[in-house]
Every structure is written in structure tokens, then in C-alpha cells.
Amino acid sequence: MTLVLALDFGGTKLSAAATRFPPSPPHWLARRRVYTPDSADGLHEYTTMLAMAGELVAEVGTPDVIGVSFGGPVDVSQGLVRLSHHVAGWEQVPLADWLEDAFDVPVVVDNDANAAALGEHRFGAGRGLDDLFYVTVSTGVGGGWVLNGQPYRGRGRMAGEIGHVVVNPGGMACVCGKQGCVEAEACGPAIARRMQMLLGSFPEWGRPFIEWLERHGNSQSSMKITAKEVNAAAHDNIFLARQVLTEAGSFLGQGLGAVCNLINPQRIILGGGVTKSGPLWWEAVRNTARTHALPEVDVEIVPAELGDDAPLWGAAALAVERLRD
Amino acid sequence: MTLVLALDFGGTKLSAAATRFPPSPPHWLARRRVYTPDSADGLHEYTTMLAMAGELVAEVGTPDVIGVSFGGPVDVSQGLVRLSHHVAGWEQVPLADWLEDAFDVPVVVDNDANAAALGEHRFGAGRGLDDLFYVTVSTGVGGGWVLNGQPYRGRGRMAGEIGHVVVNPGGMACVCGKQGCVEAEACGPAIARRMQMLLGSFPEWGRPFIEWLERHGNSQSSMKITAKEVNAAAHDNIFLARQVLTEAGSFLGQGLGAVCNLINPQRIILGGGVTKSGPLWWEAVRNTARTHALPEVDVEIVPAELGDDAPLWGAAALAVERLRD
Numbered sequence: 296m297t298l299v300l301a302l303d304f305g306g307t308k309l310s311a312a313a314t315r316f317p318p319s320p321p322h323w324l325a326r327r328r329v330y331t332p333d334s335a336d337g338l339h340e341y342t343t344m345l346a347m348a349g350e351l352v353a354e355v356g357t358p359d360v361i362g363v364s365f366g367g368p369v370d371v372s373q374g375l376v377r378l379s380h381h382v383a384g385w386e387q388v389p390l391a392d393w394l395e396d397a398f399d400v401p402v403v404v405d406n407d408a409n410a411a412a413l414g415e416h417r418f419g420a421g422r423g424l425d426d427l428f429y430v431t432v433s434t435g436v437g438g439g440w441v442l443n444g445q446p447y448r449g450r451g452r453m454a455g456e457i458g459h460v461v462v463n464p465g466g467m468a469c470v471c472g473k474q475g476c477v478e479a480e481a482c483g484p485a486i487a488r489r490m491q492m493l494l495g496s497f498p499e500w501g502r503p504f505i506e507w508l509e510r511h512g513n514s515q516s517s518m519k520i521t522a523k524e525v526n527a528a529a530h531d532n533i534f535l536a537r538q539v540l541t542e543a544g545s546f547l548g549q550g551l552g553a554v555c556n557l558i559n560p561q562r563i564i565l566g567g568g569v570t571k572s573g574p575l576w577w578e579a580v581r582n583t584a585r586t587h588a589l590p591e592v593d594v595e596i597v598p599a600e601l602g603d604d605a606p607l608w609g610a611a612a613l614a615v616e617r618l619r620d
Numbered sequence: 621m622t623l624v625l626a627l628d629f630g631g632t633k634l635s636a637a638a639t640r641f642p643p644s645p646p647h648w649l650a651r652r653r654v655y656t657p658d659s660a661d662g663l664h665e666y667t668t669m670l671a672m673a674g675e676l677v678a679e680v681g682t683p684d685v686i687g688v689s690f691g692g693p694v695d696v697s698q699g700l701v702r703l704s705h706h707v708a709g710w711e712q713v714p715l716a717d718w719l720e721d722a723f724d725v726p727v728v729v730d731n732d733a734n735a736a737a738l739g740e741h742r743f744g745a746g747r748g749l750d751d752l753f754y755v756t757v758s759t760g761v762g763g764g765w766v767l768n769g770q771p772y773r774g775r776g777r778m779a780g781e782i783g784h785v786v787v788n789p790g791g792m793a794c795v796c797g798k799q800g801c802v803e804a805e806a807c808g809p810a811i812a813r814r815m816q817m818l819l820g821s822f823p824e825w826g827r828p829f830i831e832w833l834e835r836h837g838n839s840q841s842s843m844k845i846t847a848k849e850v851n852a853a854a855h856d857n858i859f860l861a862r863q864v865l866t867e868a869g870s871f872l873g874q875g876l877g878a879v880c881n882l883i884n885p886q887r888i889i890l891g892g893g894v895t896k897s898g899p900l901w902w903e904a905v906r907n908t909a910r911t912h913a914l915p916e917v918d919v920e921i922v923p924a925e926l927g928d929d930a931p932l933w934g935a936a937a938l939a940v941e942r943l944r945d
Contacts (some may be wrong), residue, residue, distance in 0.1 A: 326942065356900075368916060410937070426775060438882075449884025450751060453917045456881040461874065461912060471914060508663060549786065553878055556781040557763075559774025587786060588795060592778045595750060 300351060300398075304365045305407065307331060307433045308382045309340060309534055311347040312607050313355045316615045321418045321608065326353045337384030345397060352398070359503055361394055361402045362614030364410035364606035371452055372551040374404040376406075380435065380470060403614045405446075405608040407431065408455055411555065411599070412439030413446050414609030415564050417598040419600035426560045429599070432547060433567035440560075446613070455458065458482070462549040480546035482523035483569050490525050490539045497535075504528055504535045526572045537575060544572070544579030552587020553593050560583040566599030622943065625676060625683040625723075626667055626936040629690045630732065630928075631759045632656060634665060635930050636672040638680045641940045646743045646933065649697070650679045662709030670722060674774060677723070686719055686727045687939030689735035689931035696777055699729040705760065705795060728939045731929045732756065733780055734835050736924070739888050739934030743926035747869030751885045754924070755782055756890035757872060761803040765885075771938070783807070787874040790835045804869035808847035808894050815864045817849050822860075829853055829860045851897045874894030876905065877912020880919050891924030 296315045302308040303382065312326035320537055331340060352358065362532050367379040369482070374391020391402040405413075412421075412429035421427040430438045434521070436458035440447040443537040448454050458478035459471045466475030467485060479485055494501035507528045528536035551563055581596050621640045628635040628889035637651035652672040656665060677683070688740045692704040699716020716727040730738075737746075737754035746752040746766065752836045761783035765772040773779050784796050790802030792810060804810055819826035833845070853861035876888055890905070906921050913919050924930055 375890040400800075440883075442772070446630060447767070447883075450886040451667060451884055451916065451918050453914065454882065454884040455912055456917070459881050459914050462786075462880040464787075474910065549789075553785040556784050557779065558765075558772075558877060559781075560777055561775040587779055589778065589784050589796065591776065592781070593776050606647075 297360065297615050298356060298358045299347060300361045300609045300613055301607040301614070302348060302361065302363045302394075303407065303410075303606045303610065304340060304344065304379075305606070306366045309347065310603070310607055311351055311609075312604075313358065313385065314342075314349045316611070318418075323415070325351050326352065326549070329586025331382070331434065333522050335382060335384060337379070340382060340385075341388075341390075341393070348398070350396075353430045358398070358400055360400055360614040361398060361404060362610030362612070363390060363404040364407045365390065365612040366403055366407045368453070369404055369406040371403075371405050371409075371448065375404060391423040393550045401614070401618060403610070405610065405613055407448055408437035409439035409448060410607075410609030410611065411566060411605035412441050412455075412564075412603075412612060413567070413594070413607040413612050414601055414607065415599055416441040416444075417612045418608050419562045419605060422563060424561045426558070427552055427562045427564055428455070428457075428558070428560045428606070430483060430551070431567035431619055432549075432565060432569040434483055437484050442492065451605050456555065457550050460553060462546050462553075470594060477550040479549060481550075481569070483541045486522035486525050486539060486543045486569070487520045488518050488529045489542065490536070493505050493535055493539065500535055500610075505531050507531060507533050507536075514605065519612035520570060524578070529575055530573055539574060539614070540576050541579040543569075544576040545583040548580040548585075549587050551596060552594070555584060555592045559592055561595070563594075563596045564599050565596060566602065566605055570598055622940050623681060623683045624843075624936045624939055625673060625686045626930045627673060627686065627688045628735075628935065629665060629669065629688070631691045632671050634672065634872060635928070635932055636669065636676055637929075637936075638676045638683065639936055642938070643743075649837060650900075652676065656707070659817045660707060662704070662707060662713060665707060666713075666715075666718070682723070685722060685725055685760045685937030685939040685943045688715060688719065688727060688729040688734075688939070689732045689935040690729055691732045693778070694729055696728075696730050696734075696773065699727060701729065719740050726939070726943060728935070728942045729921075730938055731762070731764070733762035734771055734773060734936040735764070735923070735932075735934030736891055736926075736930035737766050737780075737939060738937050739926055739930040739932070740767040740891070740924055741769075741931050744885060744930060745922050746888045746928065749881070749886045752887045753780070753782075753879055753883070753930040754889045754891065754930070755872075755876070756892035757807060757809035757890060757894040759808055761807050761872070766832065767885075768839065781939055781941070782875050782879065785875050785878060787871050787878075802872060802875040805852070806868045806875075806894070811847035811850050811868045812845045812928065813862060815845050815861070825860055829858050830860075832856060832858050851901070854900055855898055858892055865901050866904040868894075869897070869901040870908040871937065873910075874912050875907040875908055875910025876909040876921060877919070878886070880913035880917045882908060884917055886918075886920070888919075888921045889920060889924050891927065892927065893931055895923055928941065
């Protein structure tokens, strides 16, 4: 039995958990989670994680190996964090080296989408499949591959970046500098942004949503809308909210249709906060993917089973499998 | 030494060739090629190919194995041709069975883009690489993968269909029923079609091209333009032709940029008639792919080395490797 520590540096929270491999059924011996303040930088996150990991070690003992999932581009071969798009101070950080120094055990680092893909493959909605694509739809949109049963990362370890496939040329501005990328059109903040734009352009059409907001304690004057609110309003049948949610889902579906034509994976698994939107969003995603894929191409799009734990399980699996090699 | 017969059912021509494996340096012992009339159907093509193959057998002896490349969707596991988009009478044809009955040796059938990808990997511009994507840009646009050194076909053997990735929503009508697919915007006929549309919409802008056509023996009244003519006129600095060629190249580049973000292959190899367009087209393809890929994603786009023989070499390699398994 291998004792594994799994760490996940997410966009808004830090998680740490311990398990023994092979975990059957999969369960954590112990776990910790903290939400990071908006002001958090890389140093703050690292020291917070170090403290949590130290607590877990005190509780379950020294691990044989540590697996890390990081929410940003990672050089897996060196365990190097290239940068975070959400948190400052993560430029070119040799995270594996730091953690190896701290705990004196082997450390493997991968990005969160790759880790989640592997987690879902080993323990979740992708068990037993040859090929799958995992997509996280959250503050950003990222993806990870399992092909022929193994993580597939591509030449420069950049494969899976569906968030930056253009689906709406001339559309919303993306952090990457292009317009109309899947991320710019379909991530959580994009849903809020689209609603805000429509409210500005069509105040009359927007009135029912504004009234809904007021009824739910968000005063019109603040106008700080969230994707969660758009989703809840859509659920309450507010037309404009349904429209916005459907559009966002369709743009994601268009990207997934391209994925199906290009790689024809056995299954596509969707995780992340936005996937907790209701059937309206799922229907838009699936229908659009279906119409964008060739008729001969199978399209199977399912929710993640491991939820927010997918990257942790993937990081753990990666660490154990690396130890074996 | 293994004697191999390679057969290629292309959109407009049939090729057959014989070689010995391992072929070093790669060369054909004998070969045949015929262009098929527009009126050709599946039966005509099959009997013509059978005759050519028979001639080769008479010349070099009975092969140990036959490899077949077919220009349309193929079920590799059964050696079944699903259909041809270009030639009638190819619906659900058990081509491997027929050829096995005719020659009494094992037969392997794959589609032409997959075969060409493998051909370029084993003997052409992809030698020694782990991962490549091959795209043929001709009367249609198709693609094939080599991942981890082996053909990758996807769950339903449909992977590689870049021709039906949408890059211009609301754009040109595609044979698949969608609008703005890579094929509809970037294949040879699409180049001719776009020119024809522009001539209709902007007759004044089109005048230099019409005059160029007349100088080159295509009378304005016939107005049957080819991609080859657009390319030649672009080479002669005719503005509208340059514009059309650049747009077509850009739409292909947009699709390739998506491929780079999603799979990050080591190299993309382009073959087919349209790739014989000059540097203007290549520049448009490469620049657009570059701007559509994330800055961290390598983009290497090179011409095929084996030209029209890529599917033949791939079919031969596939057959020999299947024989070994």
C-alpha cells in the first residue's frame, strides 16, 4: 500500500488530501480545504498549502509520494509551474523541487485539467475507457486528454487548450488576446458579462431579470452579476437569462463538436462550476456538439463524477504511477 | 523481405504500386496510374483497379499482403468502404473481402488521409516523430493522426475530420450540411467558388482577373474557373486572386490553430493539390495558425514529402505492420 498526498492549487481554493493506493473504494484518509482571498499571491498560497500538507502528514504519516494539481500551465517533466492566469507570483516556480525539499519524497506536478482527466479516467466517469477528453468550465475553460489509457499532453505539454479555440470570430475579447474563444464565450465570467451587455443594450428585455435580481437581494445599482445568478434566473424561467445560458452552452458545444470531429474520443466529461447549470445548459451543449460533429461521429458528453475532487484523485494517480515507472 | 502491393482509390485517379519491405531507400518495383472519368462509378473503379493490380502481379509476382488507401470513410477493422463522397456505388463495399478473394492474400484497407499520415510518418516529412497531423487539401479536406508513433483513428474510426470543423459560422455551405467548415472555405473547389462569387458581387474589382483569364485561354463566357487558375493569377499579382487565395489559406490556418491548441502535435504536414499553391497561400496558413494557437504552443507546418504517393506508402506500411502483428 502506497501512502499518497494529493495537493490541488485551484483558482479560488487550495485542497490537500491523503489516501492509500490502491484505494478501493476510493476515499480520503484525511483532507483539508481553504478558500484563498482575492489578494492571495503565490507565496501566500504556497505557505498555506505547506501548512495544510504538514497537518496531514502529522495526521496520517509521511507519504511515499506527493501528487500536485496546479491551475495553470505546468512543465510536467520538471515539475515547474510556468504561471497562473489568476494568481500573481507563480511565474517559473519549481514547485516539485520546493515540495521535495520540504517533505523529502518524490513529487509530481501536472496542470489541473490533465490531472482531472486522469482522475475521472481512473476513478470517475471515464473508468475503463481508452480515450476521453475532460473539460473544466469554471472561471476559465481548460481540457485534458487520456488517449490509449494514458495522459496525452502533446509536444510542448500544451494539449487540451479548448478554451482558446475560436468559435465566434469577432466575438468576446479573450485573455489570450483573440476574440470569440470558447473561454471568452462560455466560462462563468463570460456568462455574467454577456448578461451585463444585453442589459445595457436591451433595457426593456432586461427588466424581468433586473426585477428577479432585486427580489433575490442583488440591487440593480450594484450590477455585479454572477453566472450563478443568471443560472438561477434561467431556472425561474427569466427569458434573457435562458437566452444567455443557452448561448454560452452552444459556444462550448461548438468547440466540443470540433473535438469530436478531430479526435473522435469515446467520451467527453465536463466538470467545473458552470456544469452545475441545469438541463437547459446541458441541452444546449449537447445539441450544438451533435450538430457540429459529422453524423457518423459519436458524441457522448457526461458530467464529471468526482466533482471538485477530480484533480486531487488525478494528482494522486499520477504520483503513484510515476513512482512505479 | 515482404512483397507488398499498394492500391490507392483517389478522388480522380487510381494508383497501384509494388514494393519490397523494408524498402531502403523507398522505391517502387513497378507502378500504374489511371485518371478516372467523371462518369466512373464504384464498379468501374474496382474493375479498373483489379486489372492494374493483375498487371503488377504478373510483373513482380504474387504479393505477401495488399494495402489499400480509399478516398472516403472506411471501417478499418472490417476492411469495409462506407461510402465515397465523390464516386457513386461505393456504399458499404467489403473491399478487403473482395480483394482477398481475388488475390488470396491478406488485405488491409484504410482511408486516404490516415494512410497518407502513416506514409509521411514512416517515409516522409514525419520520420522519427512521436505525433503528427497530416492534412490533405484537395477536392476535399481530410486529416489523419499519428500519435505516439501509431495511427490514431478514434472511437468510431472517424478522427481527423478537420474538413468539418467550423471556422466561419454562417459562411459557405458545406456538403455535410453545415456552413463555414474548413472544407467549404478552403478546399480547391471552394477557392474557385469564392472567386466566382466575388466576380458576381464586384465586377469592377474582378476585371483584372477576367482579363487574366482571357489572356490565358479561358473565355469569360464559360466562367468555369479552377483553383489552379486562381493560384496562377495570384502568382501574376492579380489582386482579387491574391485575396481569395489568402482567405482560403487563412480559414485552413484557423482550423490548424485549433488543432494545435487541442492536441499540440509535433508537426502538421500538408499534402494535396491546393498545397502546391505558392508562398502567399502558405504564409496565410502559417500566420493564421500561429495567431490562433496560444503563444506557448509550437506550430510547425510543413509540406508533405511523398506528394501523391503518401497514401500508397502508408497503405503499404499498414499492410506490412498488420501482417507482423
